[in-house]
Amino acid sequence: MLKTRVIIADDDEDSLDILGFYVRQHPDFYILxxxxxxxxxxxxxxxxxxxxxxxxxxxxxxxxxxxxxxxxKVKPDLLFVFISGYEQYAVQAFELAAVDYILKPFEKPRLSAALAKIKKARKLQAQTPPVKLYQRIYIRDNNQHYYLNPEDIIMIEKISGKCEITTASKSYTANQNISELLKLLPEDTFFLSHRSYIINIQKISHVTAANQTYIAHFPLTSKYAHISKLKFDELHRRMNLL
Incomplete structure (x- = not known):
């Protein structure tokens, strides 16, 4: 199994240093x-x-x-261990399905035991690979955080380094780039029709020709998306029209 990639977090710098020091002593873990x-x-x-x-x-x-x-909500297979100076949050932590709950201060053997539980949990995940869930798409817009259902998304357009996500009821601006968003979306439904556009092929009402390109139209919005000439035949295949 590959190294377990972890993120460590604590607002106390000394605690963060100690945690990082202990984790780095386990060669099968890597701090991201x-x-x-x-x-x-x-x-x-x-x-x-x-x-x-x-x-x-x-x-x-x-x-x-x-x-x-x-x-x-976005990454349901995420494993996590809480490290706290307070006992009273342990029940809530395990209700969230925490792998372990460590009380501060702690020594290396206690952390080692928690890391061993993470390794065991990862092996169980590998034996029963989870079905990739597309229940929510996480969108960052400066200090705002949104969780969108993919089926609500009509199209995504790259504009000035950001992306505008169009739904029937609202548009959102995402800090992620178009490649990052494409990876989060179901492959059978969403299609990179142009370097600046992702479209939900189930939402298309009709396509019109426009000079050297094509335009996808949608029934629930006046917005439209470009389809490059090289992508047009592939779009037809994806929609089972050929």
Whole structure:
């Protein structure tokens, strides 16, 4: 099995250093990132896609519990261990399906036991690979966080380094680039029709020709998406029209 990629998080720098020191003594674990507040941690989880997270509960901007609750909506197979100086959150932690709950202060053997549980949990995941879930798509818009159902998305357009996501009721601006968003979407439904457009092929009402390109139209919005000439035949195949 490949190394377990982890993110560690604590608002106390000394605690973070100790945690990192202990984790690095386990060669089958690799630290992807160190975070000092909940918002930074949530963004790191979404962008780096770790296998596991070791985190404090009390952190600025967003608690560890909130971070995990939001993360599991997008990455339900995320493994996590809470590290806290307070016993009273243990029940809530295990209700979220925490792998372990470590009380501060702790020694290396206690952390080693938690890391062993993470390894065991990863082996179980590998034996029964989860079906990839597309229940929610996580969207970052500066300080706003959105969770969209893929079936609600009509199209995505790249505009000035960001992406505008169009649904029937609202448009959202996402900080992620178009390649990152494409990876989050179901392959059988969403199609990169142009370097600047992703379209939901189930939402297309009709396609019109426009000079050297094509235009996809949708019944629930006045917005439209470009289809490059080289992509047109592939779109037909995807829609089972050939």
């Amino acid at each position: 990132d160190r975070c000092r507040d909940g918002e930074e941690l949530l963004n790191s989880i979404m962008s780096r896609q770790p296998d596991a997270v070791l985190l404090d509960i009390h952190m600025p901007k967003m608690s560890g519990m909130e971070v995990i609750d939001k993360s599991l």
